[in-house]
Amino acid sequence: MGTLDGQVVVFTGAGAGIGRSVVTRFVGEGAKVVAVDISEHVTELADELGHAVLPIVADIATWGGNVVAAQAALDTWGTIDVFVGNAGITDGARPLEDIPGDRLPEAFDQLFGVNVLAPMLGVRACIDALIESHGSIILTGSFASTQAGGGGALYTASKHAVHGLVRQLAFELAPDVRVNGVAPGVAPTRLRGIDALGQTSADSVLDGTERALPTQQIAPVSAYDGVFTMLASRADSAAMTGSMVTVDSGLSIRGIGKPGGRVDIG
Template sequence: MVELTDSVVVVTGAASGMGRSMALEFAGEGASVVVVDVDDDGIERVVAKIDDDGGEAIGVHGDVTDPDSVEGVVDRAVDEYGTVDVLINNAGILDDYAPVGETSLEQWNAVIGVNLDGVFMLTKAALPKLLEGDEEGVVINTASIAGKVAGGGGAAYTSSKHGVIGFTKQLSHDYGPEIRANAICPGAIETGMTEELIDAGEIEPMVAETPAGRHAQSEEVAAVALFLASDEASFVHGSAVDVDGGWLVD
């Protein structure tokens, strides 16, 4: 089983939002964190925060839609820390709730490229290291409630997140017990990516009807990721864990 202390954790989409919170959370537990994003300024801020808090991290510019960039992320992690113990595929983009008839092929390809193709490519690139040695590798994929039901996004986003959950299950099936793979399905989370939707009131009526009756903070999702990577979750394989305030309870 992976010990979080002294483990090597790669987090994509880590310059802001849930990814930033995950990077900080794991660094606070003693992990060496590889902070991956296309936002170089954001990467620097997160790495500086981890350094200031006494943690260990490096920043890597990584575009999950670019195969060469993906390979470079894994190479940099291995060059710096020797391996990859935990991979968190968190990078993602929205589609403005566009229905099928209003979704262009360009938008479809962009959303699928980041949200699903990127998960596949980085997982495949990191697979040899995740399988290496006697310890169990861990993969955590950020899906969404839109990966379980319609209405949590548009056509491209919903399709991509359904795909992430399917990929997670297949990964668990193919490589368990050497790799423990799970997905997280957030509901309404206050992040920079969802700020405009929240400000516009587009999801407020649905949130008000959930048992929690509020949005979540990104730190609450990071806490679930930390649990799924820990030995306490050693019997949790191939699951898609809702962090939605009860959004899907009915």
């Protein structure tokens, strides 16, 4: 018996990083997952995990991409219990003053298209099924959902918006659907950048980051699996809605003089 036995999940940003790790855990816990990503790498999940995963290559910043994903879950397994809006892109922590003004509208549209519009589209596409199943929604926020300096102005504003979306949707959908978020701090992945700014992808972990963390180490991507699993579980998070769970290696309790009370800074 797994924690998520029989649960049907639509999961975006499943092809790499945190999402790929969480999907692997979900399947191990008995879930069936429509795994959505713009990257073809998502198709590898079917080879790795078998029939419990249905990979879909789609751009989730479009309405059509989300409809295809939701319909695939309904056609294949007849229901949707959990929607996870996890796909995201970064601005590479580019300060606003370094973004040419004439590129800013397109850069905004691209980053907000993936980080903010896409989870709205995904929820909208799954909403009838989620209400019927009394299911739940999980959105991936960030340390940047509540703090400055975890990204540039575009990324930080977008992740603050995700926090607002979690709270508003939790209100709108109560009591039928629970809505929560996960706010990671630093995970060793390569997030895509903004095409309009000529960015490709970049390491999410900057040199020296581990020394700034109270935990003094970069946790592996699998460190987020348990929190997503808990939030997807009807039994383990029945009393949670509207919560953004911080999983930030202690970033938000860092000290001024040193990251943690017992950290030796020499």
